[in-house]
Amino acid sequence: MPFFIGILPPLLITNEISSFRKRWEYQEISPPHITIKAQGGLTEEKSWLPKIESVCYDFPAFDLKLGAPATFGSTVLFSSVLSKEIITLHLLLVDAIKPTLDEQKNYYEATDFIPHLTIAKGEGIPNDDNFLQMKNDAHEKLVGFEPFKVHSIHLFSLNENEIYKPVLEIPLRPPHKNAIY
Numbered sequence: 001m002p003f004f005i006g007i008l009p010p011l012l013i014t015n016e017i018s019s020f021r022k023r024w025e026y027q028e029i030s031p032p033h034i035t036i037k038a039q040g041g042l043t044e045e046k047s048w049l050p051k052i053e054s055v056c057y058d059f060p061a062f063d064l065k066l067g068a069p070a071t072f073g074s075t076v077l078f079s080s081v082l083s084k085e086i087i088t089l090h091l092l093l094v095d096a097i098k099p100t101l102d103e104q105k106n107y108y109e110a111t112d113f114i115p116h117l118t119i120a121k122g123e124g125i126p127n128d129d130n131f132l133q134m135k136n137d138a139h140e141k142l143v144g145f146e147p148f149k150v151h152s153i154h155l156f157s158l159n160e161n162e163i164y165k166p167v168l169e170i171p172l173r174p175p176h177k178n179a180i181y
Contacts (some may be wrong), residue, residue, distance in 0.1 A: 003042040003155070004159045005093065006036055006153065014031060016141075017143065020137075021119070023132070023137075029163055032118075034117045036089055037090065037109070038108070040100070049155075051096040052096065052168030052170060055093055058130075060173045061174055062149070063150070065083065065147040065148075066079040066082070066145045067080035067081065068139070069138040073094070076149060078137055079116065079142060081117060083117055085150075090115070093111050152172055153170050154166035154169050
């Protein structure tokens with residue numbers, strides 16, 4: 001059963017992206033999310049889970065902002081992610097799980113990691129013209145989201161319907177009460 005680890009944005013953002021996908025008749029294979037750690041090293045027996053929980057226990061909640069829509073070539077439409085902390089958290093999780101170098105390259109991890117929220121992938125879009133129209137529509141409709149605080153991450157698992165669903169929420173360390181900002 002494949003796994004990955006991601007952040008679920010607030011419901012308002014999730015609903016807006018899901019509605020956008022429906023308008024374009026895009027088949028969702030997962031709820032809108034930001035992948036922090038891809039499948040590499042996340043094995044079925046879950047010996048890695050305590051390592052992830054340990055990283056999260058020590059990692060403070062952080063702010064995140066979705067930026068303008070962008071693309072990876074003509075196959076992936078995404079919202080950019082603005083947050084230094086997400087890169088640090090990603091690197092800590094990769095270091096804790098220790099996927100092979102091949103897995104890191106295959107899943108664009110470590111130095112290849114670009115945090116993003118996928119809006120649509122090419123296999124769900126009928127043709128290049130639709131992709132271009134969808135991209136232009138995203139620039140009009142999927143902008144201006146409010147920043148939000150990330151208090152937890154989620155473990156996603158592939159279910160019997162071939163859809164990734166969150167199956168476990170792992171909290172991050174709350175900010176210190178006496179912290180001065």
